[in-house]
Amino acid sequence: MQAQHDNLALSVTALTKDYPGVRAVDNVSFGIERNTVHCLVGENGAGKSTIVKMLTGALEPTSGSMAILGSDYSPRSTQDARQGGIGTLFQELHVVDQLTVLENLTLGMEKSRFGFLIKSDLEDRVTQTLAAIAPSIDPSARCSTLSVAQKQIVEIARAASSGASIIIMDEPTAALSEREVQRLFGVIRRLKTANVTVIYISHKLDEIFELGDNVTVMRDGKHIATKPLTEVNGRPELIEMMVGRSISHDYVPRPGVRDKVVMSVDNLSNDLLKNVSFDVKEGEIVGFYGLVGAGKTEVARAIFGADKAEGVVNFNGHSKMTSPKQAIEKGIALVPEERRTQGLFTELTIRRNIPIMNIGRLATLGVFRPERERSVAREFVKKLGIATHSIEKYAEKLSGGNQQKVVLSKCLYADADMLLLDEPTRGVDVGAKSEIYDVIKDLANDGKSIAIFSSELEEVLGICDRVFLMYDGEIRQEIENGSDIDINTILNVVTGGGSRDNV
Amino acid sequence: MSAASSNTDRQTTTQTGDRVKAFFKDYYIYMVLIVVVVVLSSANLDKFPLFERGNFLSERNIINILRVSAPILTLAGAFTLLMISGYIDLSVGSAMGLSAVVYAMLVINGVPFVPAFLATVAVGVLLGAINGFLVLKLKITPVIATLITLSLYKGVALLLVEDGVSAIKSGGGLKMPGWFNDYGRDGVLLGLPWAFWVAILVTVVMIIVQDRMKLGKYAAATGGNPMAAELSGINTFKTVFILYVLVGVCAALAGIARASFMSLGDPLSGDGMELTAILVVLLGGTAFSGGEGRVLKSFVGALIIMSLTVGMLTLVPAYFQTLVVGTALLLAAASNHLVSRKDG
């Protein structure tokens, strides 16, 4: 057993990670061959991130083992992982803009005597590594002058020259242009010849086929398959493995949708959006489905006036919003993506959080009516089933699901005609989830229009009347929800297949 | 291949624009110095009694300005490195006053120059270490922590001086030795005193620290991208702590310089120094968000401010000084901000 693993750059055996109530990774075993690009694919929540966290020492496995080149590997921290030879390319950049490329490459590894930096072969080594993978980057340039892609390459070079034999890349192309992606791929291919194994995680299946040697497919925390990509029969088979089930969704067409168009959006564009056009009817629930980086959040923020964008928006006769304040006044409310940093005032109580978006309603001539505030808070705590024994509980202390209900209450109290819900049930337990869905449906039945921006397919197919599939900042396809939905087609679209301009 | 070449084209075109901007960013501080000197030199100073006859660039005048500038020139380098690391020290003025008092007390009680000097520097180490402890160990916000020590150091300095006396000086049976103000006043080389040459030495050391030592690089990394610094295995705690101690030492040296220039140990002699230091460092292009800055530019910034304030005294009455320094601080902060924002 051990002997056959000696050839593997990395192997995991019976790896399992439990969270309270959830098994995020379930008895996963696979091996990664040396000097290959090994792709890790799966839907959101399939367990990829959890595996990566265990590999980099950020999480400890509940059970199971990992081995590098056949010898046991159990990191306790990111430092351990570095020493074990695993480098990580994080989604947020970790280069120091103010230093030069060379200074960044040697950061933390400098040779010194009495605190003085001394010349060593380190500089030559890292310069050579950089030259080998990206000859166009000048080592003496300041990092602030580099593009995002170039900074990523600097990070890769740093990992490679710090002795990493395995580099993990989690969605590295999310913020890159097409040309930059090609340059990054060139770098990754050259890494293989420099004795580096790459673990590549991406939702963009075209990238996987273009770049990868082997692929491991994950689904619902379980290992589905590991095989050479040459043996995978194109996108359909890969998607089949990723989905592998009929998504059970009990969507029932609702009668409440009226013909009146409440919002129409025409050619919405900015840095991350390309000509997004759609409309939403009164009483309708529409969904925006796409994977990480597809541009869902950007659509929500642009409509809400939080980000600038070109294009025409018509909402009940009002033109495009210029600020969240204006949007709320005109009847649009947003549940933001990051509830703890963008939606909630964690150091305030539930009572103080709920009325914020429509605070004027609680006051007469600017003077607060505390009894009204309390009754509003109680009303929403009851209505949404927020688990607390006091409206004076600090939002900080609530569980994820209850925090999200508070954020939702904020929006409901704004009494908006249109609700934008960005990842409304992320990190929310099953019970709270279905309660939130019930609230959403009730609202729609009352004639409100709802837009859900979600990376969970079940969620979108469960309650949305129409779904817009997004990929790379654009709406690739619009589908009517119903019984004839084909999951494979949807996944094909949101992973970049069957696109208009890419065929 | 074609993609690569068109890419380099794009780089060169943006580079021309960037180069002009970069050139301006790199050299504006020297241009400002030249402008200030030219303006002050062309003003007719004969009418004003403060400078003896002759123009701004007269030897005596230059020596005068450089002697007065010794404290801020001493302090600017370490202060720059601290701000580069993303931290601040508002207690430098009080630390300077306390050091001046300690030094003067030692000397007036008969301690010879070298031991008194070294003991005061040791006090500087202590004061800096206290700041580092409050900020890094007790995790009090830098601004508040160093406001506390601003008050504390000033308080201790005032308590060291007897009631009813404003400063440590000859009197009450004790006499300040005659050599006391040699360090700050007596020309030893090119007519300039030790205090000035120590300031130069300190600045050179700080430039070496910035360019040739791990500490300087780690300061930039800590201020520029703390996450990256931590992930690279840099001990940011140790880095910033050492910088606080360095600032403390330089404040002590500045206190000694000021005490010997004024021939007394005045607890309030460093008042406002934190503002001058911030002004000088911002003028030199150090970003308050951290990461960016050059010791040498802060040094030049200090020369500009001192030329302005001393030179100004010849053109307008002394009571214009606060107004000018305040305005300069606001302008420096605004322009510094605009420049760094363009950088992205």
Place this chain on the structure above:
Amino acid sequence: MSNTDVNSSAVTGRRLQNDDRRLSDEMFITGLVAAAAIILFLLASALVPNFFQFQNVVNLVTNNWAVISLGVGVTFLLVSGNFDLSVGGIVALAGVLAVWFAQASDGANPLSTGWGLPTWAAMLLALVCAMLVGALNALFVVTLRVPSIIVTLGTMMLARGIAQVVTQGSQRNTNLPSDFGTLGNMSMFGTSIKLPVVLMAILIGVAIFVERKTIFGRLTYLVGANPIASHLSGVDNARHVFKLYLFSALVAGAVGILLASEFKSGFSSRGTLMEFDALVISLLGGVAIAGGFGSVIGMFFGAIVLATVTSAATGLVLSPDWQFTLKAIAVFLAIMAQTWALARRHK
């Protein structure tokens, strides 16, 4: 990533129990500060002869009306997440300008010659000038996003600098209309309590009302607690902070004018270190510089703590030089104690 955030107990207790009346953290800290003030006062009474007198209690407040008033604006700004160190400079500026505007225009020398405006007009104009400094603060902080500590240090010097230029580095106190001293010296209700003290009391009352009972007060907390969330919740952060700087400058200007009236002079060094004391009493009173936490009433008790400590020190015949050391120790202890108490409470 946030999947880790799974709610383990899906039990939803829908009953609302009655501990809605539980003290908020702010009131908890305020209580602590008030208790500290009382204990310190009793301690001082035990140690200092003749300290335990009603008049002494009154004096603790009346002697500090200026700093306490400034503390109101500073507290509001701190709660919104911003510093204001310019208030001391504005005190000097407003006082000097009010005197200058009111001085008759036929003085014998430049320092006794002013604009000859009637007292009310001079004071009003000085108040407007004070608010201009506040607007400048807001401009730099809100529009240019320069850190507020640096901006307000700069405007502090700017304001004091103008005061110094107008007074040529000293003061203006001659050639004033006879009614210039009325406001600052007016005794109220037949007692020795002067108008500025009454105004301070009214200001505190209004401030507490605004802080606790109005939308304006509520927005101040929101902006300080989480600026991103408040922006996305439809709050115009920039405009609110702008108003707060104007308010703080207005208070500082009024304090400066009242002081000028009390002493019938415009002195360019007046208000020196008042910005520092206003910050100190806010911190003593439990205002968090991170924003979103604190109260005016806490600041008030913080002022009492500081006043008790300093006047007890004077009573113990400590030299006035002790004040800086005492302030440093007090702030340090207060910050550590409050951090510790809140951490314990939330355990």
